[in-house]
Amino acid sequence: MKFARFLKGTQSRIGIxxxxxxxxxxxxxxxxxxxxxxxxxDLQSLVATAGDEIALKDVQLQAPxxxxxxxxxxxxxxxxxxxxxxxxxxxxxxxxxAEIDEFPAVFSKPPSTVIxxxxxxxxxxxxxxxxxxxxxxxxxxxxxxxNIPAEQAFDHIWGYTIINDVTxxxxxxxxxxxxxxxxxxxxxxxxPWITTADEVRSNDLQVQCWVNDELRQxxxxxxxxxxxxxxxxxxxxGLTLQPGDVIATGTPAGVGIGFTPPRFLKSGxxxxxxxxxxxxxxxxxx
Numbered sequence: 001m002k003f004a005r006f007l008k009g010t011q012s013r014i015g016i017x018x019x020x021x022x023x024x025x026x027x028x029x030x031x032x033x034x035x036x037x038x039x040x041x042d043l044q045s046l047v048a049t050a051g052d053e054i055a056l057k058d059v060q061l062q063a064p065x066x067x068x069x070x071x072x073x074x075x076x077x078x079x080x081x082x083x084x085x086x087x088x089x090x091x092x093x094x095x096x097x098a099e100i101d102e103f104p105a106v107f108s109k110p111p112s113t114v115i116x117x118x119x120x121x122x123x124x125x126x127x128x129x130x131x132x133x134x135x136x137x138x139x140x141x142x143x144x145x146x147n148i149p150a151e152q153a154f155d156h157i158w159g160y161t162i163i164n165d166v167t168x169x170x171x172x173x174x175x176x177x178x179x180x181x182x183x184x185x186x187x188x189x190x191x192p193w194i195t196t197a198d199e200v201r202s203n204d205l206q207v208q209c210w211v212n213d214e215l216r217q218x219x220x221x222x223x224x225x226x227x228x229x230x231x232x233x234x235x236x237x238g239l240t241l242q243p244g245d246v247i248a249t250g251t252p253a254g255v256g257i258g259f260t261p262p263r264f265l266k267s268g269x270x271x272x273x274x275x276x277x278x279x280x281x282x283x284x285x286x
Contacts, residue, residue: 004193007060025050038243063116063190070108077250084258090169092176107178113188128168131265134251135209135273138163146240150229159194162281189283205276219252
């Protein structure tokens with residue numbers, strides 16, 4: 001099942017998406033957001049009693065979930081991207097021959113970065129001159145846990161969505177810690193919806209990204225250096241993951257800093273990210 005938040009007029013609703021028909025059916029239940037779906041055993045009955053279909057073109061999709069704490073992100077988790085980043089001149093402290101990390105590189109983005117598909121990403125010209133894109137598979141935690149064994153990791157995943165981990169490369173390099181380069185307002189487009197885990201084989205999904213209709217990134221999640229069970233086990237070690245936590249799993253090669261010279265985003269650019277079975281996330285940069 002695919003669940004989305006959407007605006008119809010001025011009212012924010014939650015609905016079940018029929019991607020084949022490009023339609024959404026509003027749920028007839030009072031929900032503040034998708035957090036209220038986690039742990040429920042009646043999703044099938046909620047879907048069965050949903051309202052009539054509304055064309056997706058007649059609603060405004062919002063970010064499917066606004067996390068209640070920072071989005072947890074993983075860097076350099078595809079080998080080719082780790083190498084392009086290390087040789088780009090934008091990785092502080094890069095060491096030739098040591099592009100692949102022994103442990104996952106983990107950072108975060110605040111909830112204020114989150115916007116939905118179709119929303120505008122701000123270029124923040126007063127703060128940065130090197131805005132880049134990063135197509136990523138993200139997972140949404142549905143069951144709390146700490147010290148989660150890798151073999152039990154999938155039991156804690158409620159669903160999957162798409163994230164564009166937009167990055168100010170100059171701030172990422174200059175401040176060494178990545179937070180300031182990742183945390184600017186609107187720098188985490190998410191969506192277009194969340195697909196429940198039972199419909200997703202997350203170990204072999206095609207991740208693709210276009211900039212103005214030019215294919216820039218294309219890889220499979222089977223190429224992840226640290227797979228999803230490893231990430232959940234690592235991140236949850238001593239840290240309780242909560243329902244609604246979002247974990248972004250890393251981006252493939254083909255980002256702007258991978259070109260010579262770098263190809264940063266400019267006003268009017270459109271970035272679209274598609275992942276197998278999860279839909280397409282599209283945003284304009286201004």
